[in-house]
Amino acid sequence: MPLKASPADQALLLDLQQLDTSLQQLAHRGRQLPENQALAELDKQVAALRVRLTTEEGAAEDARRELARIESDVAIVEARVARDRDRLQNSSSQKDIQALEQELQALATRQSALEDVQLDVMDRVESSGAVVASTQGELDALAAKRSELDAARDVSLRDVESERTHAVANRETIAGRVPTELLALYERQRERYGVGASHLRARVSSASGVELTGNDLATVRSAAPDDVLLCPDSQAILVRTDESGI
Template sequence: MGLKAAPEDQALLLELQELDTKLRQLARRSEKLPEREVVDTLTGKKTELERTRAEQSGAVEDVRLELKRTESDVEVVQARITRDAERLRTSTSVKDVAALEQELESLGRRKSDLEDIELAVMETLEEREAALAGTEAELAALSTEISEATAARDAALAEIEGERTHAAANRQTVAAKVPADLLALYEKQRERYGTGASHLRGGVSSASGVALAATDMTKIRAAAPDDVILCPDSSAILVRTAESGL
């Protein structure tokens, strides 16, 4: 013997299905929220910029170390120039004077070359520091943008959650009115096929959107009002009302 349920109890399933559909739509809306996608996109961009900043910071540090080495080399050469100049000033040996003058000339060229290198390194450092500063400015602006986008996302999610809470409470109220065996069948069909109840309106099943075959309609017309019938197309519980066209 098939399941029996009063027509008014079966009609409650349409309310339940409507609420379940709304809850499913809200869950999908939450997952596909445009504000969420904006935050994800901006966060991805931030990750890329942070990677760039790390690379640029390393490049700046490398140039700073190179500059320190060059400055140290210049200082060493300058110290030798100062020492040899002092020796030249006090030397009385013609041979030593000639050697010192030759060495000072060589040290002068070395210092000039080092200073050219030092200047080039300083220019490179300035360029890399400017690039790093530009990236840091982008990150600062992006952080502000992410904060604003996150606030917009959270506000949208809070709105959806409010709707979800309201719908869930209504569902609980409606479900409590449905006989246990009818509710169990509804839940089983909904879990298995995606839809638990279908409204037969004008001979068309709302779950499938398809007009039922004449043979199916004949069987449905012959069924008692309290018979629980499954839709031949969607397998959802077929709820009959005054709009069913029977």
């Protein structure tokens, strides 16, 4: 036996469908918040900067290690110079003095070369450190921006959730007024086809956007006001009102 429901009860389904559509839109809005898109782009920038920072920190560490090695070499040369000068002051052998003076001259040349390299490496340490600090500064700025976006997203989400809560409450109220069997059919059709109720306005089904003609229109015209009909195209419950044009 075909399902029967009063036109007033069937009209409630249009309000229910409107709320369900609003809930779908709110869910989509929650997923597609501009803050989420901005955060995703920000995370890409952060990831790229972290890769860059790792490379820069490696270069800075290499420069520091090289400087430490050169400083060690300089210290060794300085120690040998101090030792040779001490020996030179306490030596009475002309041969030893001549040898020590030659070694001191060679050590002076070595020390000068090392100190030149040391200055170059110190410049590298300073410049690489500045590069690391600059990139870290960019990361810190992005972290601050992310905090702001997180806060803005939370506000937007609260707004969406507030609207959703209101819509759910209204839906529960309206669903409570719909007869059980009619509501079950609505829910079943909505789950299967995405839309549970369609308003027939000027012979056009709102769910499908298609105008009813021929046999479909004749079936609608011949149906009793309390007959529950399905839209031939969308399979949603076809709700007739004074605007249906039949």
